[in-house]
Amino acid sequence: MTKHFVRELEKLKKKILSLGALVEERVYLAIKGIESKDPDLATRIIRSDYEIDETEVEIEEECLKVLALYQPVAIDLRFIVAVIKINNDLERIGDEAVNIAERIQSMAKYPNISFHFDYTEMAEIAAAMLKQSLDALVNLDIDTAFRVITMDDDVDNIQGNAYLQIKQAMREHPQEMTYLINLYLISRHLERVADHATNIAEEVIYLIEGEIVRHGKYL
Amino acid sequence: MTKHFVRELEKLKKKILSLGALVEERVYLAIKGIESKDPDLATRIIRSDYEIDETEVEIEEECLKVLALYQPVAIDLRFIVAVIKINNDLERIGDEAVNIAERIQSMAKYPNISFHFDYTEMAEIAAAMLKQSLDALVNLDIDTAFRVITMDDDVDNIQGNAYLQIKQAMREHPQEMTYLINLYLISRHLERVADHATNIAEEVIYLIEGEIVRHGKYL
Numbered sequence: 001m002t003k004h005f006v007r008e009l010e011k012l013k014k015k016i017l018s019l020g021a022l023v024e025e026r027v028y029l030a031i032k033g034i035e036s037k038d039p040d041l042a043t044r045i046i047r048s049d050y051e052i053d054e055t056e057v058e059i060e061e062e063c064l065k066v067l068a069l070y071q072p073v074a075i076d077l078r079f080i081v082a083v084i085k086i087n088n089d090l091e092r093i094g095d096e097a098v099n100i101a102e103r104i105q106s107m108a109k110y111p112n113i114s115f116h117f118d119y120t121e122m123a124e125i126a127a128a129m130l131k132q133s134l135d136a137l138v139n140l141d142i143d144t145a146f147r148v149i150t151m152d153d154d155v156d157n158i159q160g161n162a163y164l165q166i167k168q169a170m171r172e173h174p175q176e177m178t179y180l181i182n183l184y185l186i187s188r189h190l191e192r193v194a195d196h197a198t199n200i201a202e203e204v205i206y207l208i209e210g211e212i213v214r215h216g217k218y219l
Numbered sequence: 220m221t222k223h224f225v226r227e228l229e230k231l232k233k234k235i236l237s238l239g240a241l242v243e244e245r246v247y248l249a250i251k252g253i254e255s256k257d258p259d260l261a262t263r264i265i266r267s268d269y270e271i272d273e274t275e276v277e278i279e280e281e282c283l284k285v286l287a288l289y290q291p292v293a294i295d296l297r298f299i300v301a302v303i304k305i306n307n308d309l310e311r312i313g314d315e316a317v318n319i320a321e322r323i324q325s326m327a328k329y330p331n332i333s334f335h336f337d338y339t340e341m342a343e344i345a346a347a348m349l350k351q352s353l354d355a356l357v358n359l360d361i362d363t364a365f366r367v368i369t370m371d372d373d374v375d376n377i378q379g380n381a382y383l384q385i386k387q388a389m390r391e392h393p394q395e396m397t398y399l400i401n402l403y404l405i406s407r408h409l410e411r412v413a414d415h416a417t418n419i420a421e422e423v424i425y426l427i428e429g430e431i432v433r434h435g436k437y438l
Contacts, residue, residue, distance in 0.1 A: 064296060070292035077283060084300060085307060167400060170431075171393040177386050184400075 005070045009079070010061055013138060016083050016090070019055045020134040022103045023090045026052070026097035027130060027193060031123040033101060034186060040106040044102035053096035069088050082207045086137065088205075089196040093130065096196070103182045110179040115169040117183060119190065121204075122158040125151055129197035136204045145208075148201035152190045155194040163188035224289045232357060235302050237272035238274045239353040242309045245271070245316040246349060250342040251357045252320060253405060258264065258327040261320035283328075284305070294426075308338055308415040308422075313350065315415070316406045322401040328397040329379060335360045335386040336402060338409065343378040344370055345409050348416035355423045364427075367420035374413040381406040 012124045026045055032091075041211060063084050066072070072080060127147050136145035166184045245264055252260045282303050283289070291299060315370035326332075348367050385403045389396060 037355050061298075064300060067286065067300075068292045068296055073287045077287055079301060080284060081279075081286075084303065088304060088307070163400075167396050170389060170400075171396050174390040177390050179387075181382075181386060181403075 004074075005066075005072065008062075008066050008070065009076070012059070012080070013062060015055075015059050015062065016087060017138060018136060019059060019087065019090050020130070022052055022055065023093050023097070024104040024127065024130055024134075027123075027127050028092055030097040030100040030104075031119070031127065033104045034119050034123065035082040037104060037108045037111070039105050042104040042108070045099050045101035047086070049094055049098050052091055056087055056091040060084060063087075075210075076143070078207050078210070082137075082203045086203055089199050093193050093196045096189045098195045100186055101188050104181045107179055109199075110176065113176055113179050115166075115173060115176065115180065115183075117162050117165055117187075119162070119186060122155055122162070122187065122190050125155050125158075126197065129155070129194050129201075133197045133204065134175065134199035138202060140204070140208055140209045142205055145204040149198055150207075152194050152198045155191055155201065159187045159191045170183050221289070224285075224291065224295075227285050227289065228262040228295070231278070231285065231299070231302060234274075234278050234281060235306060236353060236357060238271065238278060238306065239349070240310050242312050242316070242351075243346065243349055245313055246346050247321040247340075248324075249316040250324045250338070250346065253338050253342065254328045256323060256330070256345055258263065258324050259327060261327070263322040264320035267315050268313055268317050271310055275306055279303060281291055282306075294383050295431075297426050297429070299424045301356075302420055305419050308418050310426055312412050312415045315412045319405055322405050322408070322434075325401045326398055332395055332398050332403075334392060334395065334399065335423045337404075338381070339408065341374055341381070341409050344373050344377075345413040345416065348374070348420075350411050352416045352419035352423065356426075359423070361424055361427045364420040364423040368417055368424075371413050371417045374410055378406045378410045390417055391434065 024070070026048070029045050030043060032038075033045065040161055063080050065089050067077075069074075129151050132144050132151075133148045135141065136148065162184065166180055166187075246378050248260060251257075252259050252264065255286070282299050286296075286299055289295075326433050351370075352367045354360065355367065381403065384408075385399055389399045394397070
């Protein structure tokens with residue numbers, strides 16, 4: 001490994017982490033938006049998504065450049081390929097924050113709805129999964145990666161709970177259907193944030209073990 | 220380009236196409252299942268998903284091997300990276316077929332529901348998008364890739380229509396809520412199939428033009 005290559009790898013690590021931080025911030029803003037139903041906050045999330053898109057493109061270009069210039073093999077090659085895929089997942093988490101923001105904009109039109117589902121716990125777990133999956137990547141820490149995967153079950157449980165409660169509210173308050181459908185969809189967007197974080201964690205484990213842990217084979 | 224490398228590329232093309240065909244078949248089965256509400260068909264889709272997962276892993280391994288052995292540059296490098304990402308999208312389309320199958324299993328418990336939304340057109344467009352995006356990849360055909368992207372609007376329109384009609388049905392038949400939520404979710408799963416096909420088409424355009432068409436910049 002040349003000194004140049006090591007420097008490029010460090011640069012790439014920093015860049016994917018800074019995209020991770022950007023995406024994380026958007027998820028936190030979206031969580032805040034769910035609580036406050038603030039349509040201006042939602043608009044801010046939607047309008048700034050281009051930053052995430054641009055960074056994703058830059059990182060992929062950087063990966064291609066490193067592959068072409070240094071022609072890495074073994075673990076280094078696997079790392080670059082993992083970054084390409086994780087980059088993709090991060091961009092899609094950004095899209096989920098935008099989806100949540102759109103739901104918030106729609107819900108903000110109905111300020112007097114009595115029914116409430118508290119997404120705080122679900123959102124916090126999903127955001128923690130994202131954060132920890134990136135920590136696992138940078139530190140190549142397999143234990144943290146495995147922990148992320150188990151956290152996904154908690155998210156799924158809360159999602160199931162949201163489904164049951166919101167379905168009941170739909171039956172009882174059919175006149176509030178638009179609001180309730182949007183409220184329900186938020187649970188699905190949060191679930192997808194957690195799914196993408198799980199993908200990232202699985203990619204990290206795959207990278208470390210060189211084995212296939214995707215598709216549940218590690219269980 | 221060595222003769223060996225050309226042969227490896229051909230092998231890779233064949234392999235991603237055969238995964239595409241497998242995924243396409245599952246989407247068609249899911250469409251058939253939506254119409255027939257056949258829980259056995261749904262079970263078959265769910266149980267055979269492991270084949271798609273295994274093929275995805277094989278293709279990624281193959282890509283890493285080709286990168287390490289032949290250290291391709293320029294368009295060849297870009298092609299391999301595109302295959303890695305398209306491979307990922309195909310596997311996730313397979314997951315959406317499984318999601319639809321799970322919805323069908325839930326809906327099959329309610330055989331006497333009167334409300335119906337005809338997903339035939341939406342499903343056919345989504346399946347055509349998948350097929351054409353893979354054609355575009357193999358033939359490096361930019362026109363076909365662009366056509367796929369415009370088709371996504373039709374899918375979104377039908378999805379919006381499904382939302383309005385099913386929301387109305389939810390208001391009128393609150394006792395059929397479980398069925399109706401599942402019926403609605405099918406529209407979202409089909410929409411995601413179309414989204415992944417759009418990703419594939421964008422990847423193909425990117426590959427051909429070497430420009431960034433993702434994130435709507437080509438509009």
